[in-house]
Amino acid sequence: MARAATTSDAFNAIAEPQRREILALLRSGERPVTELARNLGMTQPQASKHLRVLREVGLVRVRGAGKQRLYGLDARGLRPVHEWVGGFERFWSESFDRLDEYVQELKQARQEGPHDGDDQ
């Protein structure tokens, strides 16, 4: 009964570090529970328990693929978290993503030789 409160929404679900690790792993694609458990160094029942919580709040979905059940990210569940965090952080977070890419380009250009027109 008391458990219900700790798993009833996305905020509570991602408050648990191992569940965040599961979500991070799923960013690169669907995986079976066995693989998630192995990557996170936990038992399969432990991983299954976390996955159940993540499914209940709509962060993770599952589909059958032959004999396997594959777990994947369902980003719709993150919407309330995203909305609470707000666009300002995302504004900077995405700007920093683009800055990072641009800096890598600059770095590459420097290594290839000085060819930097100084025009504005």
Add this chain to the structure above:
Amino acid sequence: MATISSGGEPAHATADREIVIARVIDAPRELVFEPFTRVRHLSRWWGPEGFTTTTRSFEFRVGGEWDFVMHGPDGTDYQEWITWREIVPPERIALLHGESRDDPNAFESVLTFAPDGAATRIVMRTVFPTEQLRDEAVEKYHAIEGGQQTLSSLAAYVTEIGRKGAEG
């Protein structure tokens, strides 16, 4: 009011009205600092994915201004205005950010660039004068980005939030 918030206040005093975002970029800090100093750099990366900027005027010096328009992917334009309060290459930039020169709700952001091995840790800290202004800014920028929610950027939030949780 916003002028005294250049990072000197203890964290607990401002936690409810500040926003802090950090990133480690694999490059020396001179190289990470430089893209903040010229329009031709800024226009390549400023704003979220899909946004572009048109600059009316730009003068990178303390007291100088950057007057520009940000174009969203859905065609909406946003008037933006920035003035620099402090410039310490390649360590620190303090800027006031609003919609125009006389925007009473303009807020100060401080960017710091610190060496992290061969990489650079960049931290953006914004302390709003009040909690209400913080919430309003969050709302405004949320509106700016309305709609364009990709799975990958949403998912990236999981790791962002995780990092913040770990830092306490």
